[in-house]
Amino acid sequence: SSELTQDPAVSVALGQTVRITCQGDSLGTYYASWYQQKPGQAPVLVIHGLNKRPSGIPDRFSGSTSGNTASLTITGAQAEDEADYYCSSRDSSGIHLVIFGGGTKLTVL
Amino acid sequence: QVQLQQWGAGLLKPSETLSLTCAVYGGSFSGYSWSWVRQPPGKGLEWIGEINQSGSTNYNPSLKSGVTMSVDTSKNQFSLSLSSVTAADTAVYYCARGTVTTWGFFYFQYMDVWGQGTTVTVSS
Numbered sequence: 001s002s003e004l005t006q007d008p009a010v011s012v013a014l015g016q017t018v019r020i021t022c023q024g025d026s027l028g029t030y031y032a033s034w035y036q037q038k039p040g041q042a043p044v045l046v047i048h049g050l051n052k053r054p055s056g057i058p059d060r061f062s063g064s065t066s067g068n069t070a071s072l073t074i075t076g077a078q079a080e081d082e083a084d085y086y087c088s089s090r091d092s093s094g095i096h097l098v099i100f101g102g103g104t105k106l107t108v109l
Numbered sequence: 110q111v112q113l114q115q116w117g118a119g120l121l122k123p124s125e126t127l128s129l130t131c132a133v134y135g136g137s138f139s140g141y142s143w144s145w146v147r148q149p150p151g152k153g154l155e156w157i158g159e160i161n162q163s164g165s166t167n168y169n170p171s172l173k174s175g176v177t178m179s180v181d182t183s184k185n186q187f188s189l190s191l192s193s194v195t196a197a198d199t200a201v202y203y204c205a206r207g208t209v210t211t212w213g214f215f216y217f218q219y220m221d222v223w224g225q226g227t228t229v230t231v232s233s
Contacts, residue, residue, distance in 0.1 A: 029214075029215060029216060030215070030216045030217070030218055031215060031216070031217050031218075033217075033218060033219035033220070035154075035220075037154075042203055042223040042224065042225060042226050043146075043154065043203070043205075043220075043223055044223070045219055045220060045221045048217060048218075048219035048221070049210070049212075049217040049219070050212070050217075054221060084153075086153065086154050088154075088218070088219070088220070089218065090209070090216065090218050095167055096167075096209075096216075097156070097167055097169060097170075098144065098156040098159065098169075098207070098218070099156065100146075100153060100154040100155065100156060101153075102153050103153040103154070
């Protein structure tokens with residue numbers, strides 16, 4: 001089955017730009033979706049499809065895909081962006097089951 | 110605005126059956142997949158499985174057998190049952206609404222609405 005690989009932790013200075021990546025074979029077929037999760041809260045969808053943001057998600061969040069790597073970029077990171085971020089896709093073989101990356105802990109310095 | 114409200118027992122003994130239900134308010138039940146996702150303490154998200162309005166299911170093969178999902182379209186609810194739980198099943202369990210669309214040779218999939226989460230602890 002497919003896996004999605006994320007860096008466990010990333011840090012960014014306040015106001016700077018940070019990219020969080022997600023690698024996996026399935027990303028050549030299923031575009032990644034990205035979720036933000038703050039402590040004690042349910043995950044929140046921040047990016048899906050071709051760089052689409054749900055209502056209420058700031059436009060400093062953007063997404064892109066190149067080959068088997070998906071990226072979530074935060075341009076001008078804010079203190080409130082400190083959270084865990086998960087990518088998700090579906091296994092492109094078999095019956096297309098949902099898969100999650102291991103998550104990236106983003107620290108805003 | 111669609112909301113998911115979930116409930117179920119939060120404290121179980123080993124070998125008991127976990128039962129959770131999620132109700133969909135303010136939106137259509139059809140045309141989506143309805144998933145359960147769990148998160149063990151301090152760990153990442155793990156997809157358990159999904160069900161659609163017809164009752165067709167897909168389960169995560171990495172989980173032990175004993176997962177059953179069901180749907181009650183008359184109430185806009187779906188449920189999760191996990192039998193013979195162990196301490197390893199201790200986690201926060203979430204329900205979520207999923208969508209899959211196609212774009213040429215590619216697919217988009219995402220879960221845009223989530224329940225509030227239910228903490229389930231398995232302990233003797």
